[in-house]
Amino acid sequence: MPTYVAFLRAINLGPNRKFAKADIVAATEAAGGTDVLTHINTGNVRLTSPLRSRPKVEAALEEAYLAQAGFAVPAIVYTPAELRAIAADARELTASPPDRERHYVYLLKDEPDPARVVELEARSDEANAAVVRRRAVHVLLGPGYQAGGVDPFTCEKALQVVATNRNFNVVTTLADKWCS
Template sequence: MPTYVAFLRAINLGAKRKFPKADIVAATEAAGGTDVATHINTGNVRLSIPLRSRAKVEAALEAAYLQHTGFEVPTVVYTPAELRAIAAHARELSEARPTLERHYIYLLKSAPTPERVEAVVGASDEVNEVVVRDRAAHVLLGAGYVAGNVDPYRVERSLGVVATNRNLNVVSTLAEKWC
């Protein structure tokens, strides 16, 4: 049975979007997931499920999460191999930048259009950079980062696809732990 890693967007933000880990596990199991595990309370889920299409897995999870919580929970799903590749690329990017202060990884439901990629990558400057590969956008903020051309929230909106972000540590830890 295939295994996937799912990233839930916009949960546990304020009083109205609470989705505790135990409820995530129950809803994931209701969607047909087995061998469910979570990591910290930010919506990181490993599961096995007989579905073989990423889109079908996302749809099944989103339907179960909506039924369980009463609000939509956009969900981005990767295979372990995909997440392992994202983590390896992230480590390479970080190691190549000794003055890097922050590294956010936007996990994307679908690949953005080439025009949108060009626009966000084009906002990079000598201190901050955006690198997009497939369904991951890396926001690399250098020493003395001050909101400017590369603003993480603007990058997310500019990509034009459903996204959720994690930092380098979370993505690396999950790749090591679950992949």
């Protein structure tokens, strides 16, 4: 059975959208997932599934999460190879000058429109950059970034896609831990 890594959007952000790890595991199993693992309580899930297409996995998870949590939980799913590629891109982009203080990765449910990608990347400057690679946007923040300002580029809105973000450490850790 294929393995997938799912990133859940907009959970555990406030008092009304709590979705505990145990509930995530139970719902993932109810969706047909096996060998379910989670990493920190921000909606990172590894699973195997008899389903063989990303859209079918996403739909099954979202239906089960809605039933378990009582609110819609978008799931953004990658194969291990896709997540390894995102982590490799993250490492490459972080290693190249100029030095960045923060690196966030926006994980996209769908491929963005190429014209919107051009518009988003054009907002980059010498201190901050947005780099789109396939279904991921790397937001590289330089000196003086506004603490807590994860997305000065408003990636999700600019690309008009469903997205969730994780920091560089979470993306690379999960790729190393779950996708080798």
